[in-house]
Amino acid sequence: MKSLLFYLIIIYIGIFNTLYINKPLEQSMIEGKEIYDDFCVRCHLDNGMGEKGKNPPLANSDYLENIDKTIQSIKFGLSGPIWVNGEIYDSVMEYQGLDDEEIADVVNYILNSWGNKHEQIITEEKVSSIDESI
Template structure:
């Protein structure tokens, strides 16, 4: 009886532990995929996104993502970026004008549309939302970006 109990508990522990590991490593298939920062899919997207950032975004938002005070908002540790996913994607895709508040500071400059493809926008979003103190477990996809309306 005791051996059966120990065997049952071991089986239960192994199956629970195994499902937890699978949960950590898996990507949930949905329009907003959840992914951890160790996932190769995210890492590849971030590498592409960093190159796009360096080509299109760095002159205003700076290499460290801190922006230019009173002119261009920071992306580093940005409450706006992390709390306004759709608005952030829309700004990257279509540009941004009008007043926004980032980390308690008001900004009212213009960001022109960059002419990026949906996959490029997804990659740069994955890069900026997982850099400079930002952590995001929501993987941005080209499909999600394609649904953003002006």
């Protein structure tokens, strides 16, 4: 009986942890917008359109189809030429020093704003699984 109770507690803690770690998309997006307005807005602008020839757009951007690359570029910074919607951008996005949870939040915000839609929520675990060499 005692051990049954013990297992129940373990299971309960397990469920609680999963719920706690995976915050709902809405919450993640709210926190993601805060990060966006602080770290991203100067170049990619409020409407996610970027600046033609300078900073690539995030709204309806085909670059975002590769989620791993998207996360990687925020996590480690990005430099050198990239193709976005048929145009070449050769600029630098500096390493921003965000932690994995913050990156998950801002990616969720980007993937679900300005007409973008992404069904699966990006979790902190997903971000932490991405390393520099992909």
